[in-house]
Amino acid sequence: MDFDQLTLGLLTTKSGTPQRSQAENHAIQDAHMSHLADLHDAGFLVAAGPLANEHFRGMLLFKTDVEHAKALMQADPAVLADWFDVTVIAWMIPGGAMYFTPTTFPRSMEDTN
Secondary structure (H helix, E strand, C coil): CCCCEEEEEEEECCCCCCCCCCHHHHHHHHHHHHHHHHHHHHEEEEEECCCCCEEEEEEEEECCCCCHHHHHHHHCCHCCCCEEEEEEEEEECCCCCCCCCCCCCCCCCHHCC
């Protein structure tokens, strides 16, 4: 049996995050979303979204190897702002078990309304 390799990325709450103004937090959130949309447009990221958990904050699914996914996640403005720690794990699934239809990722919180 053939297997497809995807890479799972998890964003977890980072302790000691600096206090910022509401405007700064909004700007970081929008930059984070735009970064994810860019990764999706480039074909690296196939799915991403927030998790309803205080520790695990977001999940990302990449069509890249672990090292590349980790580098892409570490360039995320929200990671650079010390909002999140990054965990990256290889995930093997039976070939063809999962597919993704074309979609558009939101680039800002305004796009989600």
